[in-house]
Amino acid sequence: MSDVRTHAEEISAQFSDHLDVSVDEIESELRTLVDDYSVPLEEARRSVTSSYLDDAGMDRDELAPGGSESTVVGEIDTDEQWVDLEVQVADLWEPGHDSISQVGLLGDESGTIKFVAFDTSELPELAEGGSYALGNVVTDEYEGDYSVKLNRTTTIEELDREVEVGDDGVAVEGALVDLQSGSGLIKRCPDEECTRVLQNGRCSEHGQVDGSFDLRLKAVLDDGDRVQEVIFDEAATASLTGIDLAEAKQMAQDALDTTVVEEEIAARVTGRYYRVYGPEFRRYVLVDEFEELDGAASAEETLIRARSI
Amino acid sequence: MSGVPSREVARRVFAAEYNDGSHTFKESDDERAPLYYLLPTGERANRVFLVGTLTETEDVGEDSEYWRGRIVDPTGTFFAYAGQYQPEAAAALRDLSSPAYVAVVGKPRTYETDDGTVNVSVRPESISEVSAGARDRWVAETAERTLDRIEAYDDEANEYGRMARERYDLEIDQYREAVVAALESLEQGDELGGQETEPPA
Numbered sequence: 001m002s003d004v005r006t007h008a009e010e011i012s013a014q015f016s017d018h019l020d021v022s023v024d025e026i027e028s029e030l031r032t033l034v035d036d037y038s039v040p041l042e043e044a045r046r047s048v049t050s051s052y053l054d055d056a057g058m059d060r061d062e063l064a065p066g067g068s069e070s071t072v073v074g075e076i077d078t079d080e081q082w083v084d085l086e087v088q089v090a091d092l093w094e095p096g097h098d099s100i101s102q103v104g105l106l107g108d109e110s111g112t113i114k115f116v117a118f119d120t121s122e123l124p125e126l127a128e129g130g131s132y133a134l135g136n137v138v139t140d141e142y143e144g145d146y147s148v149k150l151n152r153t154t155t156i157e158e159l160d161r162e163v164e165v166g167d168d169g170v171a172v173e174g175a176l177v178d179l180q181s182g183s184g185l186i187k188r189c190p191d192e193e194c195t196r197v198l199q200n201g202r203c204s205e206h207g208q209v210d211g212s213f214d215l216r217l218k219a220v221l222d223d224g225d226r227v228q229e230v231i232f233d234e235a236a237t238a239s240l241t242g243i244d245l246a247e248a249k250q251m252a253q254d255a256l257d258t259t260v261v262e263e264e265i266a267a268r269v270t271g272r273y274y275r276v277y278g279p280e281f282r283r284y285v286l287v288d289e290f291e292e293l294d295g296a297a298s299a300e301e302t303l304i305r306a307r308s309i
Numbered sequence: 310m311s312g313v314p315s316r317e318v319a320r321r322v323f324a325a326e327y328n329d330g331s332h333t334f335k336e337s338d339d340e341r342a343p344l345y346y347l348l349p350t351g352e353r354a355n356r357v358f359l360v361g362t363l364t365e366t367e368d369v370g371e372d373s374e375y376w377r378g379r380i381v382d383p384t385g386t387f388f389a390y391a392g393q394y395q396p397e398a399a400a401a402l403r404d405l406s407s408p409a410y411v412a413v414v415g416k417p418r419t420y421e422t423d424d425g426t427v428n429v430s431v432r433p434e435s436i437s438e439v440s441a442g443a444r445d446r447w448v449a450e451t452a453e454r455t456l457d458r459i460e461a462y463d464d465e466a467n468e469y470g471r472m473a474r475e476r477y478d479l480e481i482d483q484y485r486e487a488v489v490a491a492l493e494s495l496e497q498g499d500e501l502g503g504q505e506t507e508p509p510a
Contacts, residue, residue: 175358175447177319177414178434222358224321224454263397271360271412271437273446294442296449296495303492306456309485 004030007045011052017135017155018056058153068136074110074166076148079141083148088131088163102126106134106148107165114147116140121152131159172228172285173275173293174221180229183218184262185248187211215245217265218284221274230276230285240290241265319358319414321451322348324385325487327357331427332476333419346417346429349479350458351470354417357431359387360439360447363411366402376402378436380411383448383491388430389413398433405438412439412447448495452488459485 008027015021026048033044053060068082076083090107102117102125115137117123126132135155137148150156182197189196189203190212196203198211217232217240238244243251243265252258278288332347345353361380369377375392376399391398398415405411415433422428462470462481473479 175319175412177356177358178316220316222319224358224450225318227316227318266435267437270435271358271414271439272443294440294446296445296492299445299449299452299492299495302449302452302456303489303496306452306485306488306492309456309459 003041004034007041011045011049015052015056017153018058019052021052072108072110073106073113076113076139076146079139081139082136083139084133084135085137085148086131086133086159086163088165089126089128090165092128104128107163109164109166111166111168115150116147117150121150121154123150123154124156126156131161131163133157133159167279169278169288170280170285171275171277172221172230173273174223174228175271175273176219176269177222178220179262179266179270180218180220183216184265185252185258186214186216188214213245213249215248219269221276228285229283230287232287236287236290241268317343317355319356320348320352320354321447321454322354322357323451323455323487323491324382324387326350326455326484327387328385328429329479330429330477331419346419347469347472347476348458349473349477350455350481350484351462351467351473352458353469356414356416358412358414359431360410360412360444361387363405363407363409365407366405374399374403378402380413383494384487387413389415389433389436390430391433395433398436401436405436410439410441410444412437412443445495448491452492455484455488
């Protein structure tokens with residue numbers, strides 16, 4: 001394919017939503033400039049693009065640079081990229097500023113990403129729960145977090161299928177080698193906004209309070225190469241250990257000591273292998289699902305490997 | 310991530326290799342810097358995780374309780390010692406009845422005897438009873454990790470491989486052979502299991 005043809009196709013893609021011009025037409029205009037008038041190709045492209053911008057009544061900065069790329073939200077890791085997405089509107093939030101028409105979360109199977117649409121773009125509104133093909137959205141980065149901005153050139157097409165939204169979860173495998181302090185039966189600050197774990201009946205924010213009991217585990221999974229801290233909440237802890245909050249409270253009451261709960265749980269889970277799955281939060285993985293692993297599933301492959309070294 | 314000391318990973322190593330080393334070192338002058346034991350296949354180990362059969366426990370203490378556990382894997386025997394400063398592990402060794410499959414998280418410790426040989430043991434942080442399935446998984450996993458180390462042993466960039474070559478006069482292939490033997494023992498275990506369910510001829 002000639003360079004001229006490539007440029008013609010790119011220009012065509014940039015204007016496809018705004019003008020009805022064929023690649024052949026664009027190519028022929030480029031060729032006239034390049035072949036007949038000896039204009040360098042880059043300059044010819046600029047000139048042709050300008051005339052189409054005029055025809056479409058668009059500004060140059062509304063133009064997608066070289067067309068946009070189809071991707072999934074979990075793959076977005078560069079600032080100012082033009083991308084096409086197929087997403088479900090996972091959440092809509094209250095816009096914090098008059099210039100913003102919509103703000104919320106878009107999701108696909110790879111996870112979710114924040115989006116912003118501006119009043120000046122005059123786009124149709126997205127409905128919460130609706131699935132859309134979005135063309136020409138721009139990626140944005142702020143302190144390592146990525147979002148996408150809808151703009152005047154963004155195309156919105158409602159899909160007749162529902163896009164599934166993944167939950168950004170990660171899977172971690174390893175031996176449970178330690179329960180950290182603050183595991184087992186704990187007390188939290190009763191303030192609904194706070195819920196900090198109490199130390200000796202004190203909340204670091206609200207001082208001496210009458211705490212409410214909770215059950216959780218801060219565990220360390222270790223696969224021999226790296227360690228990962230994971231948190232089992234009350235439900236996950238109960239399902240892992242067979243001890244629920246009511247039973248944990250009874251155990252503590254009988255022993256007049258809350259630490260018996262952690263000791264009993266440690267005896268049941270330490271040294272066993274688990275695979276856990278859930279979202280990452282700071283340095284932890286919050287366990288949504290887990291399974292105990294046992295048996296030497298890969299032993300045969302490893303044996304082949306050992307014999308071939 | 311700077312500032313917070315990261316938790317040391319628990320290495321996986323078979324008893325045959327574990328008992329062959331002797332060299333320990335620190336990587337900084339700080340009194341609280343972690344102590345590392347150099348594995349013969351070229352890796353530093355501040356912590357180990359092992360699963361095996363607890364075959365014997367004995368209180369070898371004179372003035373106070375000091376428990377020794379023998380934990381057997383397919384290649385040899387680990388020795389774990391727990392006294393008053395490891396109360397939970399000592400209690401576990403006191404209470405467990407052998408034989409039992411146990412998982413041990415602990416720190417490598419070396420001890421030089423009067424005749425100059427160095428014994429390597431484990432000072433347990435925790436000991437817990439586990440299933441035969443967990444034991445099998447540990448054997449397969451430890452085989453993988455050992456092969457990883459053997460393959461990286463001669464790499465230019467592997468400073469612990471270089472340290473092992475300098476410090477130890479050991480034939481590395483014996484640990485590959487130990488891996489093969491350990492994995493074969495798993496397969497034989499399966500075969501025996503199969504025979505038991507076969508009807509008599």
